[in-house]
Amino acid sequence: MTPYEAAVVALVAASVFFSLVAVVGFARLPDVFARAHAASKSETLGALFGLLAAAVAFGQGATTVKLALLAMFLLVTGPTAAHAIVRAAALAGATPWTRSNRDPGPSTHDRPEATTGTGGGSR
């Protein structure tokens, strides 16, 4: 077990751990906002650890540059995509889970007259 091997194994284990945290949060949390929160943050960190493990395994070279670009792209776009989706859901009338509102129910995006907020399209 050289330090190189130990580094790769530790980074892969960290990637799998954070992805597992994301999946557990996605399965257990009550509403779409909390689920997207868990997914965007934890899954992005797991992806970054996985790409770092691949970079350590490849060694130095052009592949490391490609992996760094891929990691930066994922770091920027993962939370951005989740934010766009959840903002669209909130504008369409999804209500968050609260202690007094234990069952928020399905989103009301199937009923266009229930939309409020700004920035939506012309309806």
Add this chain to the structure above:
Amino acid sequence: MTPLVSTALLAGSAALVVLAAALCWRVVVGPTTADRVVAVNVVGTAAVVVIALLGAALGEPGFLDVALVYALLNFLLSLGLARFSVEQGGLL
């Protein structure tokens, strides 16, 4: 590239595939469209990482180009679904 490193990378890829398959349950259950879209986005991110890990394990740098293109398409897919299936209006 020692055998232990290859085995670790392949095992990590297999674990990520299993986790992505577990996320497909949320895609089926829902209950809202936004849940399904976010779950598909996360599955796509896991697929990008799996492609990169397989490229590292098999020693093929060409897989990274596939992973880059897949990440781009995953992002555009998420934005398109957010625009056309959830909001039917503004994009960001």
